[in-house]
Amino acid sequence: MRPSIKQVALEAGVSIATVSRLLNKPDSVSIDTAVKVNQAIEALGFRPNFTGRNLRAGRSRTVGVVVPTLSNTVFAQCLQGVEMAARRRDYSVMFTATEYCQQDEAAAVELLLAHRVDGVILTVTDADASTTLDVLDREQIPYVLVYNQPQQSARPSVSVDNRTAAYDAVAYLIRLGHSRIQMLAGQFHASDRAVQRYHGYLQAMQQHGLKPLAPIEVPRHTYTSLALEYLHAFRDPSQRPSALFCSNDLLALSAMRDLRALGLRVPDDVSVMGFDGIPLGELMDPMLSSVEQPSEQIGELALRTLVTAIEEPQHSSVTAASHILPHTVRIGASVKPFNSHR
Numbered sequence: 514m515r516p517s518i519k520q521v522a523l524e525a526g527v528s529i530a531t532v533s534r535l536l537n538k539p540d541s542v543s544i545d546t547a548v549k550v551n552q553a554i555e556a557l558g559f560r561p562n563f564t565g566r567n568l569r570a571g572r573s574r575t576v577g578v579v580v581p582t583l584s585n586t587v588f589a590q591c592l593q594g595v596e597m598a599a600r601r602r603d604y605s606v607m608f609t610a611t612e613y614c615q616q617d618e619a620a621a622v623e624l625l626l627a628h629r630v631d632g633v634i635l636t637v638t639d640a641d642a643s644t645t646l647d648v649l650d651r652e653q654i655p656y657v658l659v660y661n662q663p664q665q666s667a668r669p670s671v672s673v674d675n676r677t678a679a680y681d682a683v684a685y686l687i688r689l690g691h692s693r694i695q696m697l698a699g700q701f702h703a704s705d706r707a708v709q710r711y712h713g714y715l716q717a718m719q720q721h722g723l724k725p726l727a728p729i730e731v732p733r734h735t736y737t738s739l740a741l742e743y744l745h746a747f748r749d750p751s752q753r754p755s756a757l758f759c760s761n762d763l764l765a766l767s768a769m770r771d772l773r774a775l776g777l778r779v780p781d782d783v784s785v786m787g788f789d790g791i792p793l794g795e796l797m798d799p800m801l802s803s804v805e806q807p808s809e810q811i812g813e814l815a816l817r818t819l820v821t822a823i824e825e826p827q828h829s830s831v832t833a834a835s836h837i838l839p840h841t842v843r844i845g846a847s848v849k850p851f852n853s854h855r
Contacts, residue, residue: 516557524553576819577625578608579618579635580659581704585763587789587808588636591659594812595634602820604631613638613703618645632656632819634812639705641665655822657815660706663835669822671815673806673840675706679713681842682786682804683758687721690851691756691784694718695726697768698760707760710788714758726754731764748775753783755851762787762794762803769797769847784848790841800845807838814838 518536522529527546534541535550542550553559578595580588592608599606607625611617615638622633622645632655637643640661646668649656658670686694696714698707711728718725747753759765765787769779779785779799787794790805814836 516559518559520557521550521553521559524557525549572631572823573605573629574603575605575607575628575630576816576823577622577628577630577633577635578606579621579625579633579637580608580610581613581636582610585761585789586791586793587660587761587806590791590808591812591815594809595816596812597809598813598816602816604816604820613699615639615703618643619648622649626654631823634659634815634819636660638703640668640670641705655819655826657819657822659811659815662706662709662837664709667835669818669834671811671818671836671838673804673811674837675709676713676716678804678806678840678842679710679758679788680717681713681840682788683714683717684721685842685844686756686758686784686786686848687717687723689756689784689848691754692723692851693726693754694723694756694758695754696728696758696760697764698728698730699764700730700732701728704760710760745775747772747777747783750782753777756784756786756848758786758788760788762789762791762801765801765803765847766794766797769801780847780849784851786848790843794843794845797845797847799847802845802848803843805841805843807840810838 518532519529522532525532527550531542531546532550535547539547576595576599578592580592583589583592596606607628607630609621609624611621618637622635625633633649634657636659637645640646640658640663646656656669658668658672660672661670662672662675663670683694696711698711701708701711715725757765757768759768765785769785772779772783777783785801787801787803790803794801794803818836
């Protein structure tokens with residue numbers, strides 16, 4: 514059971530009010546008292562649970578950022594946008610990653626709040642069913658989602674339209690003559706973005722009178738070896754799709770590598786389309802086709818929206834809005850018309 518502020522006060526031999534003053538306004542207590550309270554906090558392993566009232570008592574001009582990972586550079590690009598926008602407004606940034614683990618989201622946010630951030634920018638597993646967001650709402654702590662696109666709840670977010678963007682990518686492949694198009698994604702339960710992109714895939718296939726193929730879910734959402742999981746079946750031309758639509762670029766690059774390891778050529782045997790538009794994809798040979806989302810702008814707008822919520826809480830109805838930024842389909846040599854495949 515987590516130690517309480519009352520236990521800290523008893524351990525330090527001070528009042529609960531003194532502990533509270535130290536946590537909220539460190540300069541308001543004497544050095545000797547601060548030493549005793551901090552020693553008690555360390556001995557007990559106490560972690561403050563800052564509520565919205567605590568945060569508003571004195572701003573730190575620091576914002577927290579929670580992302581699934583930095584191994585996918587789309588999140589690093591977003592963080593750069595947050596950092597640059599924060600610097601212009603004299604804010605600092607703290608960040609942490611959850612490695613796509615829903616159970617770690619609450620702990621990550623609690624850690625940032627313990628460092629007295631004024632608000633949080635975050636990507637969660639499922640924006641419509643997040644207990645972490647429920648807590649932030651209840652405690653009235655300002656936050657903005659990035660990449661998440663809530664479907665059933667009015668939560669502040671900045672994203673592209675994941676479903677429409679996926680639809681556009683798959684429709685492009687269909688215009689090139691592909692009819693056997695399969696989606697490759699990380700596990701859907703770990704990413705509501707992947708689920709929305711799958712719905713875009715389904716919509717494109719169905720509206721063009723094509724039969725959707727069962728999606729391929731792999732254990733990780735980032736760079737990994739996939740060949741043993743599914744690609745051996747692709748040796749048989751009758752079993753493999755003519756095109757792969759991947760839910761992010763790192764999966765697309767991994768698939769391209771593993772296809773080559775099996776002696777298959779991209780795009781001559783299988784076309785590959787990614788999602789994110791990370792700069793690395795432009796350096797590949799062949800250059801990766803991908804849905805490009807403006808990640809730095811997503812981070813910048815999220816920071817501006819969050820600062821407005823922190824400094825002008827009376828505008829909460831405005832900052833609670835969802836912001837949808839434009840996407841583009843970047844065309845590279847990793848896809849080609851189906852009629853010249855064989």
